[in-house]
Amino acid sequence: MNKLIKIALSSALILSVGATSSFASADKGQKLFTKKLKKPCGITGAAMAGKHTQAEWAEIKEDGKGAEEIKKICPAATDGDVKEEYLEHYLDFFHEYGSDSGNVPAC
Amino acid sequence: MKKILALSSLAFLSTLAFADTDMQKQIDDLKAQLEKLEKMQNSQEKQISKVNIQSAKDNIKFDVDFRTSVDALSYETASGEKFHNDALYSNRLWLGMGYAPTDEMIFKGQLAFNKAFGASYGQRGTGMGYDTFDWVVNETLTDDSVKVREAYWLWMPTVGGLQTTLSVGRRPSTNGSLINLRDDDKEQSPLGHVINMEFDGASASVKLDQIAQGMSFKVCLGRGLTNAGAWADSTGRNYIDNGVLDTADMYGFIFVPYNDGQYSVKTTWYRGMNMPGVDMVNPAITTDDKLETRGDMDGAAVSLMSNGIGDEINDFLDETIVFASFAMSTSHPDSGKTMLGSFDSKNGYSYWIGTQMPNLTGGKFGVEFNHGSSNWRPFTYGEDTMIGSKIAARGNAYEAYWTQPIVSDVFSMQVRYTRIDYDYTGSNAFFGDYSTPYAIDSNEAIDGGAVKTASDLRVYFRYRY
Numbered sequence: 001m002n003k004l005i006k007i008a009l010s011s012a013l014i015l016s017v018g019a020t021s022s023f024a025s026a027d028k029g030q031k032l033f034t035k036k037l038k039k040p041c042g043i044t045g046a047a048m049a050g051k052h053t054q055a056e057w058a059e060i061k062e063d064g065k066g067a068e069e070i071k072k073i074c075p076a077a078t079d080g081d082v083k084e085e086y087l088e089h090y091l092d093f094f095h096e097y098g099s100d101s102g103n104v105p106a107c
Numbered sequence: 108m109k110k111i112l113a114l115s116s117l118a119f120l121s122t123l124a125f126a127d128t129d130m131q132k133q134i135d136d137l138k139a140q141l142e143k144l145e146k147m148q149n150s151q152e153k154q155i156s157k158v159n160i161q162s163a164k165d166n167i168k169f170d171v172d173f174r175t176s177v178d179a180l181s182y183e184t185a186s187g188e189k190f191h192n193d194a195l196y197s198n199r200l201w202l203g204m205g206y207a208p209t210d211e212m213i214f215k216g217q218l219a220f221n222k223a224f225g226a227s228y229g230q231r232g233t234g235m236g237y238d239t240f241d242w243v244v245n246e247t248l249t250d251d252s253v254k255v256r257e258a259y260w261l262w263m264p265t266v267g268g269l270q271t272t273l274s275v276g277r278r279p280s281t282n283g284s285l286i287n288l289r290d291d292d293k294e295q296s297p298l299g300h301v302i303n304m305e306f307d308g309a310s311a312s313v314k315l316d317q318i319a320q321g322m323s324f325k326v327c328l329g330r331g332l333t334n335a336g337a338w339a340d341s342t343g344r345n346y347i348d349n350g351v352l353d354t355a356d357m358y359g360f361i362f363v364p365y366n367d368g369q370y371s372v373k374t375t376w377y378r379g380m381n382m383p384g385v386d387m388v389n390p391a392i393t394t395d396d397k398l399e400t401r402g403d404m405d406g407a408a409v410s411l412m413s414n415g416i417g418d419e420i421n422d423f424l425d426e427t428i429v430f431a432s433f434a435m436s437t438s439h440p441d442s443g444k445t446m447l448g449s450f451d452s453k454n455g456y457s458y459w460i461g462t463q464m465p466n467l468t469g470g471k472f473g474v475e476f477n478h479g480s481s482n483w484r485p486f487t488y489g490e491d492t493m494i495g496s497k498i499a500a501r502g503n504a505y506e507a508y509w510t511q512p513i514v515s516d517v518f519s520m521q522v523r524y525t526r527i528d529y530d531y532t533g534s535n536a537f538f539g540d541y542s543t544p545y546a547i548d549s550n551e552a553i554d555g556g557a558v559k560t561a562s563d564l565r566v567y568f569r570y571r572y
Contacts, residue, residue, distance in 0.1 A: 027293075027516065035368030035415070039320060044270075050210065053156045100159035102168055104205030104213055 029093025032086050040076035046097050048073065054098035061091040167214075172201040176567035178493045183560045185552040195493065196224035197248055201256065211264055217257035217279075219245040242304040242331065246281065246489040256305065270314040272325075280306045280329070281489045284373055285410055285430055286498070288463050289473055290491055291510045291521060291569075296325060296361055298375045300434045300459055300498060301406040304489035306331065308357070321366025331355040332383065353381040353400045369415050376407040379486065384446065384539020401538045402441040406485060408434035426465040433458050436484045438538070447482050447533070448543025455483030459498065461506075470511035477504045481531045481544040488535070492525055494561040495535040501544055502530035519569050526562040 033045040041048055051073055052060065060069050067082040070090065074081075082090075097103050175198050182190040202218040227250075238247040245256040259276025282292040286299025296310075297303070308329030315322040336342075336349030359377025366372070383398040410432035416424040436455045440446040447453050461475035479501045490496040497504035508523035527534075531544035532552050545551040547559050 025516070031368070031414070033368075038368060047210075053152075054159070055152060055156065100156045102160070102162070102166070102207070104168060104207045104215060 025089050025092040026096040027093075029086075029089035029091070029096075032089050033093060036081045036086065037070070037074060037077060037090070040078070040081060041074035042076075045093065049094040049097035049101075050099045052094070052098060053100040054095050055100075057091060057095040057098050061088075061095070066091050167204045167206045170203040170205075170572060172199075172203065172569070172571045174199045174567050174569040176565055179564040180493055181560075181562045182494070182558050185547050185555075185557045185559045188556070198222060198224070200253075202253070211262060213261040213263070215257060215259060215261065216255070218253050219256040220251060220253045221245055221248055222251050223248045240488075242306070242486075243489045245305060246491060266313075269317075272310070272312045274311075275309040277305065277307050278310060278329075280304060280308075281491075285412065285432055285459070285461070286487075286490065288428065288430075288461070289475060289506060289508050289523065291471075291519065297327075298361065298373055298408045298410050298432070298434075299487070300408040300410060300432045300457065301375060301436070301485045301487070302377070303485075303487040303496070303498070306357070312361075319365050321363060321368070321371065323361075323363045323366075325361040327357075327359050327361065327377070329357040331357060331379065332381070352383055352398060355379065355381040355383065355400075359406075369413065371412050371414070372409070373412075374407075374409045377405065379404045379406075382446070382538040384537045385541050386444075387540040398537065399539070400441065401444050402446045403439040404446070404484060404486075404538060405437040405439070406434065407436075408432060423465060428463040429461070431458070431460045434485065436482070438482070438484065445540060446538050446542070447484060448540055453482040455501075456480050457483045457485070457498070466509070468511060470509060472509050473507070475504075475506045478502070479534070481546075483534075484538065484542060492563060493565070494525065494527060494563045497525055497527055499534045500527045500529060501532075501534045502547070503528045513568075517570060517572050519571070521565070521567050521569070523565045524562070525565075526560070528560050529558060532557040 030045055033048065037048070038045070049057075052069075060066055066087040067079075067084075070082050071077050095101075175196070178192075178195045178197070180192045180195060184190075198220070199222075200218075200220040204214075204216045204218075206214040227248075237243075239249055245254055255277060257277055257279050259274050259278050261272060261274040263270065263272050265271070279295040280297050281295065281303050282290055283295045283297035283299035283302055286303055287294040306329040308327065310325055310327045312323055312325035315324060332352055332355035334348045334350075334352060334354045335346040336344070338345045357377055357379045359375060361373065361375045363371065363373050380403045381400045382402060382404050384401040385397070386399055410430065412428065412430040414428050416427050416429065419425060434457045438446040438449075438453045440450055440452070444450070447455075457477060457479040459475065459477035461473060463471050463473035466472045477498055477500065479499065481501055483499070483501050485496075485499055487496040487498045490498060497506060504525065504527045506523065506525045508521055510519060510521045512519045529547050531546060532555065533542040533544050536542035545555075545557070547557060551557075552559075
């Protein structure tokens with residue numbers, strides 16, 4: 001195998017061992033929304049995110065009111081749907097597509 | 108004495124009363140000021156939000172996806188000859204753009220550049236021309252020009268309580284369902300088992316969640332070739348039928364019967380009409396390898412995916428994906444012409460299985476296997492595999508990859524190994540005689556120098572924001 005490929009492979013290995021990040025949070029939030037909240041909410045993820053501005057979503061996250069707010073918008077959501085471990089990802093996703101974000105959802 | 112004490116107490120109490128009144132007044136003033144400040148803050152927040160909306164929605168938003176990769180390519184022919192390129196470096200840029208002036212109307216586009224390191228002398232884009240063919244022009248390594256990979260508008264009105272979409276333009280038809288997993292891309296709507304190439308066309312869809320969770324139906328139309336000749340040629344008849352190739356159109360549907368975010372079933376069917384191919388029998392055409400219209404080609408697929416195993420058993424299973432997909436293709440040669448080397452209609456089939464699981468470093472590890480029969484012919488020319496579409500293989504294809512985020516979701520890397528063992532020739536050809544399936548150990552395959560085994564070891568680093 002070419003030396004350059006070996007160097008590239010070694011670099012990749014070293015870099016990955018040093019990496020601490022997990023999957024992208026907003027992407028994970030989108031995936032979790034489809035899995036857990038789409039049915040109880042009855043709206044798309046983009047529509048859900050559009051319920052608040054980015055600043056409002058940030059404040060909801062800071063105040064630890066994510067679960068409360070999701071349940072307010074989606075009364076059919078259960079405690080299991082808004083578990084603590086999901087909230088960070090949901091709120092990152094909602095923030096990404098907040099009503100004033102101008103971000104264009106995937107189609 | 109008593110009198111003095113009484114007077115002192117009275118004076119003290121009256122002072123207290125005055126102090127109380129004074130303090131209350133101060134508290135009331137502070138409250139009023141706080142309310143005023145709160146109102147001002149709310150008003151400012153609304154103002155900031157308005158400015159955000161104005162600035163965010165008054166501009167096209169760009170995103171960048173830039174990838175540098177090195178590929179080690181190996182080929183072994185049916186006669187045993189070996190060929191290598193041990194380090195093919197390339198850069199790929201996708202400059203994405205989106206604009207959503209209203210919630211219902213979106214424009215999306217993507218400009219692309221995909222080129223090997225270094226100049227190419229008389230090789231790419233100047234030979235047979237297939238590397239700059241419109242279906243794959245942004246997927247193959249060409250020159251340093253930036254081309255349009257996607258440009259379309261998408262209208263998403265609610266009609267009779269149903270969410271619908273209508274879209275026209277150069278639509279995303281690569282990185283479809285399942286193939287997006289190993290490509291680490293967001294899933295586009297086509298099923299990657301049968302469609303993976305660039306197209307100009309239109310689509311219309313309706314969501315049918317009222318019937319079953321995640322149910323949807325989408326009609327797709329595409330034009331793969333135009334019969335329009337050049338502007339200002341010697342005849343002066345701009346853009347009329349050039350008499351060389353017929354217009355090649357495609358129509359079909361994507362039906363998703365169920366998708367709850369974890370379990371999904373996706374199906375598709377299409378017909379590609381007037382598909383092109385080379386005639387190796389007719390010497391007049393063979394001399395310069397020109398394409399001619401050969402007939403129609405149908406395709407269909409059903410893909411099943413479980414995005415997570417079980418329900419919150421553990422994080423590993425929650426993040427593990429398994430899938431299986433089955434697909435078929437059927438040729439319909441025009442009268443007196445051959446397709447896939449035959450005057451008769453031929454059926455091909457393929458199956459594809461795979462899994463993707465999280466690893467300890469926060470990345471993803473995946474393995475895939477697919478098999479195709481002798482007459483298998485999908486539209487996957489744009490697949491992101493340097494050695495040719497693994498999905499189109501008439502034989503077996505094996506793949507293992509490891510995708511690793513390095514800096515948040517902005518910078519990542521991938522190591523991927525793909526190996527294809529061909530059982531028959533013609534896997535990556537168009538629809539004419541080059542797609543004739545000769546057994547890989549036949550004299551035709553050996554004499555023609557057909558590739559028996561191909562492999563690609565890739566390492567890439569990718570920036571996305």
